[in-house]
Amino acid sequence: MQRGLAVYQFLAYALSGLETLTSKYGDPIEIPCNKGQFKESDVTLVKWKYDKDGNILVKQLDQNATISTDVNYKNRVSIKKDFSLIITQVTMADQRTFTCMVVWKEDILEYPVQLTIYKVPSRLQITNLTTAMAIGKPTMLAQCRTEGASPAANITWFKNKTPLMTDGAAVKINTNVDVDETRLSTTTSTLEYTAVKGDIDTKFTCQVQHIWSANMDSSPLVFTVNYATEKVNLQVVSQGPFKEGDNVTLKCTADGNPPPSSYSFYIDGEKKTVDSNIYTLTNVTRENTGDYKCSLVDNEDIAASVPITVEYLDVVLSTTGKIVKKLGESLEVTVDVKASGAAQTSWKKGNAKLNSLPKFDKLTYSDSGMYECVVSMAGLKETRTFELVVEGPPVIKNLIKERGEGMTKVLKCVAEGSPKPTVQWSVNGTSVILSSVLLLEYIYTFIYTISPVLYAMGFSFHENSKQMELNMTLYLITVVEDVTMDKQDQKDEYGDQTTLAVGIVVGLMLAVLAIGLAYWLYMKKSRQGSWKTGEKEDGSAEESKKLEESQSQKADV
Template sequence: MFTLGFVCLLCISTGCFPKHIVFTLMSFIVHLVSGLGTVMGKYGDTIEIPCNNGRVVEAEVTFVKWKYDKDGNILVKNQDQNTTVFSDVNYKNRVSIKQDFSLVITQVAMTDQRTFTCMVVLREDILEYPVQLAVYNVPSEPQITNLTTVMEIGKPTTLAQCRSEGANPAANITWFRNKTPLMTDGAAIKITTNVDVDKATGLSTTTSTLEYTAVKGDIDAKFTCQVQHIKSANMDSSPLVFTVNYPTEKVNLQVVSQGPFKEGDNVTLKCTADGNPPPSSYNFYIKGEKKTVDSNTYTLTSVTRENTGEYQCSLVDHEDIVASVPITVEYLDVVFSSTGKIVKKLGESLEMNVDVKASGAPQTSWKKGNAKLNSQPKFDKLMYSDSGVYECVVSMAGLKKTHTFELVVEGSPVIKNLIKERGEGMTKVLKCVAEGFPKPTVQWSVNGSNAESVSEHGKVTYSLTIVPNGNLSVSCTVSNVLGFDIKSINVSLFSTIRSADQKDEKSDQTILAVGIVFGLMLAVLAIGLAYWLYMKKFRQGSWKTGEKEDGSTEESKKLEENQSQKADV
């Protein structure tokens, strides 16, 4: 009891409970400590009040009387007689006495909160045992009334009332913001508490009203009220969340569409404000021109590079509250010096020029067929191997331009090699390897079985299979629209069987050498015979005429010696 009293005094000094609640508690506690005995009963229940804490010896008692306060008589009981209940309107139908002389009261009411005295008459003495009855009742759960939904920053607003009924002593109500108790500060927070006592029941109803001045930090804050009572656990209301209205202080402009942007795209701008409720319309400044729309978005359709620049939005009624955002429209223009099919002559030079105009730094890559090139192709002296399809890709910021061209290197045909090989049986295979473009055609000087195989870079091999019937000189002629080339090779019927190539070539060379020697011998014989006939005729003419020969004898001898040398050759 002493502890409860001390707590109440402490609460008065610190303000943890309203004073009217503390005084009620003090009054309740006074009832508990004022008598020799104390009994607590719950409102509406049946309560037993003991006589001398049940230590009265029945055999020694001749008379028992229960009374209340000073003059209120409840009932009497004489030894060996029935109980007599007085006609007191407060207790006539609600009291009885037990065998141990305890007083039983049904339907305990607040009016029963008083002092009851058990007077006991013994054979030699009269004793009185006063008992203090304290009646309590648990309050109802918190009820929220007069609830508002919107707060405005800087403006005091009555948020709600919290009500709890049927308590004794009266319940206390505390307001919380995010589980932190609120206290009246005379400025931003004002809490008004009222306690009303029901005249019929004597029970108390506590009502607490919260008036609050909101700040931005109260957005999404949770407010609750808590009912506190000495005879029950604390009871919390459901959380209350209020809409906090406040004026716009700044706006923000953002690009909703996903960049980077290229010409032809649509770009959507969105303007937002930090106020609540947000504005329903905004000003958008498009290339310096103000456009007021009943929305917070504006869409630029089919943008071009001219749309690159700074864009703004503002409040309609406060144009000085403005935000801006830059927009860049990417573009990529690529011009090639040559397109389509490019025809060049063998040995000529070629350089491809690419003119790029872009909003940023593009990346350029080259390919020939499926092979990647390390650099832009440049040809100082074109070869057949340079022919092919080239692809150039220029890319930047989601943009890509692709260009292809076909390079054709042309040249008149040239026979690079003419060889012969031994075929099956008596056949021989002649191979004429030529280079040129367009692909040359072939013409052999003899008939045979023709075949051809094309290799890369303008080379083609023509094959001719023949069965020679003697010593032949076979020629290969290759030609295209740009010119022709011809080469010959000797082919012999007889050959010494050695290796595939060497056998035929050596046998042909031997036959050729023998033919040359035989021809030279015939030539020498013919020259000697002619000289002999000439000399014979010349000398016979001199003898017939008797004429003297021109020149000296010495000159004649020299002439004869020269003629003899020619004949020997």
Template sequence: MHCTAFLTCLLTVCLINQVSGLETVTGKYGDTVEIPCNNGRVMEGFVKWKYDTDGNILVKNVGQNASISNDTNYKNRVGIKQDFGLIIREVTMADQKTFTCMVVGKDDIFEYPVQLVIYKLPSRPQITNQTTAMAVGKLTKLAQCRTESANPAANITWFKNKTPLLSDGAAIKISTTVDVDKATGLSSTKSDLEYTAVKGDIGANFTCQIQHIRSANMDSSPLIFTVNYPPEKVSLQVVSQGPFKEGDNVTLKCTADGNPPPSSYIFYMKGEKKTVENSNTYTLTNVTRKSTGDYKCSLVDSEDMAASVPITVEYLDVVLSTAGKIVKGLGERLEMTVNVSASGTSQTSWKKGNNKLDSQPEFDKLKYSDSGVYECVVSMAGLKKTRTFELIVQGSPVIKKLTKKRDVGNVNKVLTCEAEGFPKPTVQWSVNGTDVGESPDVDGKVTYSITIIPKVNLTVSCTVSNFLGSVNKSINVSPLPEDLTISKQDQKDDNRDHPALAVGIVFGLILAVLAIGLAYWLYMKKYRQGSWKTGEKENGSAEESKKLEENQSQKADV
């Protein structure tokens, strides 16, 4: 404020001088200044330069050299130009005065006064007495801004985020003073800023700006202060990632919005109170379903300022009524239950081996195909429990089918015995053969085969057995290609050979009847022709008739 008034006064003086006809010349501190004499319009006569009322500097006649006085202030610093202008080197504030050029002509004496004004640019802003932090609601002296060696004196303005700060005498106080150096006459300006912070000042930039009539504005580097304020709110958060299951560790973090933040907190866990020094975290280890509930934290010196958060520990219990290896008999019933206890909604899926089942399996009447490893998977909220059991269905052997067929050459006979049972039954044939083989056991079914070359009619038996029992079945095998012979007990099992056998028997009977009829006809024809040749009676004696019948009967037996 003082600096502004000073500049106003100086400008006013200059204006008055200009209005009154007083010429003004401005020079920069330390530079060389030229002061004109009547704007260089001196043609002849005697010229004398002086200052104030009696300060003589030099004298010069037209066409002669100048005579410089012994004035210690100017003896070694002045000179005169061809147009009688005064030259002053290395001007200082002491040179800021009125210099008069007196011209003595033939008829009169003229004086031309010139006001010399010296200016000096201020130094860049310097920040001193800076604090590091300010408290909300408390008037704090932040810093002092200073600039030196200026003329006229520089002005200082404070800014916050590029907005000028105005002193209100309460929340903002700005004190500015100007000191003039007695030796140099130059002015130094300093400004102290006192400021009452609010929470919105966190991260704010404060600057001071130097303003001078002869230079551009100069800004200081930004000043950033720590804003301290007491806590107003406490928050509690769960650092660990959920969902949480039994056995997990859960870390809690308590924070307050104060600055600086509190260094200690109180944690409340299920009726237990724990004070944590120099930390804001607490870890719950190996949590269980009983750990589910609300947890709280507060400030040590203000327990009413607290926050809470709920924690849920998920759990999943699965009990399967069947476990391990279960052995059951064919046709029996297996009852199975799954009991699930969970903290939420669970999903259950089943697999048999690598195959997914659409639903929980039911075993009302066990089959061999029910044997296998079953897996029950129950899942919920990131938890998964798996229960398995192996079911074994066993039964004594049963022969489902015993068949025979000829090979391509109509020489070998291939016998096949299809059986069911578990454990897998072993086979024993009643004859030796080649290409003895057996198929893999699929759902308790297995097929045995053997190749033989029958030389005579045979009855071949297939016997299958396991530790639960044994069973056998027989089939008739003929060496003839037609293979018409079959045992009565295998007729139902060998339906493929029955039609051919029946056709063969009927065809043989027909041939026999035709042969007998043809023989009888030939005999009768021959006999009657012979009788006719001898001329004998057609009707013979009783003895001859008897012989004829005996002969016919013998031929018929043949």
């Protein structure tokens, strides 16, 4: 029964085909005998052999295994209880058929097993690498190599991640596989390529493919693509617009690779060859305006040009510096502008903008000031200035009496003149200190403050300048009158003292009348046009009339 089963199993094995095992190079391998289905007590003898005549070991019942003297296996094999064969550190020489022969009862059975060894390739190597390729010329770019593989590795070239195939024209790939004495393979692939201009910055890679390992890729290979110059370009490096005195730098570039190391520049029609692609024009003038050209040194037909304009702006103002004119005179101001383009002109007087060129048909004091002419164009600006001073005789514009703080009165004399008038005030023939305020550039207010004093006083002043001296007499001003009016305005505040104040005021008014009459009589005899208290002066008929009118008005009060 058991014998029939064994025969059946052998026949089934034979029909199923040869069993195959795969092992990695250098690893140990266990080769089973009939998949370990024999019992040790049922087997009389087991023998392992390889190929046809190679003996490895023999194991008899209840005895230790006997290992043959075969140099390939005597130190690398052993047998297990289930009759499996153990081989350590397998090599490519172990890639063969191993047979387990079993004496089972009275039958002899054999179980062959085919052992396959694989080995992953070493890391790829790039050799014979070139650096540049010329357009239209076949160039051997590089060689990709990997060693020690089983089975042999495959190599594929890529251009920008797209596989390359030999086309017999632009692409030629030559791949060789060499097997050494250890049965390991070395694969070498060489790429020959004919470049075009579009291959600038193209990335080539080599990839090693093996059935028992992941793909290995080389680093991207980028080659310089050399080609002849077909076009040059000339550009102005310096930032414009350019004005006289600037430096202008020109740069000539070519589309060839490598680019030319020298160029010819044409400056004012003169050819200048330099070992650079830069040429600088220094301290340019308006005469440097024109077209500039550069070309290849060995081929003047491959050239480029660029226009350069040197902007200029000339401004001549007919009036400069400080101009002194008389009141009422005329002044003509002209500005002459010569420029390389359209220029804009603006005027200012001080900080105020003027709408046009100033015209002075009849000068006034208000025309005095600092004038500024600004002419601008294309980044250029020229400024011209002049100072106008209008001088004239002093003129008294107004005499003003105002209420001051408390009981004081303020006398103001408004005078016009240039240069500034010199004004003197006097009280009863005595000069007093006064303050002045500048209203405009040519109008001044001279101020004197009168304190409340119970006596009448007169004032006069005169102005000194280059042109003339004039005197003018103020009308009699009585502080007493003003004090009286202040008292009347405040009668509600003082209550019971009102009656006493009125009496005092009436008495003072009578005193003023007496003084006014004496003054009138005195002015009758006076011959001069000004009056000072305590002095004898003759007054004009007009002044007398004004004084009479003034005193009459006060008497009516």
